[in-house]
Amino acid sequence: MRLRAATAPDGDLTAELLWRQDLDQQVRLLPREDRTPGALERWKRIDLDNRLWLEQLVEERGWPGISENGERAAAALWLLAQHRDAVPDFQRRCRDLLADAVLAAGEADPRHGALLEDRLCVAEGRPQIFGTQLVTDEAGGLSPAPVLDGERLEQRRSEVGLEPMRDYLRSCRATAAG
Structure with a gap:
């Protein structure tokens, strides 16, 4: 490369x-x-x-x-x-x-790399790594597409400078409602 x-x-x-x-x-x-x-x-x-x-x-x-x-x-x-x-x-x-x-x-910016990696994972039908890609759930709200090793998600997000998942979801949901 x-x-x-x-x-x-x-x-x-x-x-x-x-x-x-x-x-x-x-x-x-x-x-x-x-x-x-x-x-x-x-x-x-x-x-x-x-x-x-x-x-x-x-x-x-x-x-x-x-x-x-x-x-x-x-x-x-x-x-x-x-x-x-x-x-x-x-x-x-x-x-x-x-x-x-x-x-x-x-x-x-490592956050950009995380977002692009997750986008490719979801497009290829694989679990995402950082939880950045959201889908509409059964209730009509936004939820993360499937995530690899959810127990370590917050650690991986932190390592690349992404905010905690709960804050990310709150922000994205507010924007979508907006």
């Missing part, structure tokens, strides 16, 4: 990541009643454009780290990878690059 060597900040890449994150969120945060066929088509176009751009970026440059783009742009990079569910092989590659960046003197 290739992690981009730390260089001087790249303002153009930072701006591009933040712009693409903004587009990604605009379409995903549309209220259900505003998700018209035209809006859904725009969502598909944005996702395809972001996917192709991200694949090219990673192929040419590896995984740009925090020192190159700052924490906001690093979060945007992770978010774009997180939303590549349609291309799981590429998403796994991003997970591995992100993990390398975490190990490279904090060039990525």
Whole structure:
């Protein structure tokens, strides 16, 4: 796996990541009643454009780290990878690059790695590791998708900087009710 060597900040890449994150969120945060066929088509176009751009970026440059783009742009990079569910092989590659960046003197946020790992686990039908992926339960509320070794869940969450599960669930449920 290739992690981009730390260089001087790249303002153009930072701006591009933040712009693409903004587009990604605009379409995903549309209220259900505003998700018209035209809006859904725009969502598909944005996702395809972001996917192709991200694949090219990673192929040419590896995984740009925090020192190159700052924490906001690093979060945007992770978010774009997180939303590549349609291309799981590429998403796994991003997970591995992100993990390398975490190990490279904090060039990525370990919480982002945990979220991407769990997303892949759930998509592949495996128990998640950190409990970050939620599903609608039988009562219509949010609950974690199946978790591996639930007795050690809080320890694993703490090790990567995630809040305790009860706080995470409270926050997610409040947002969903919101």
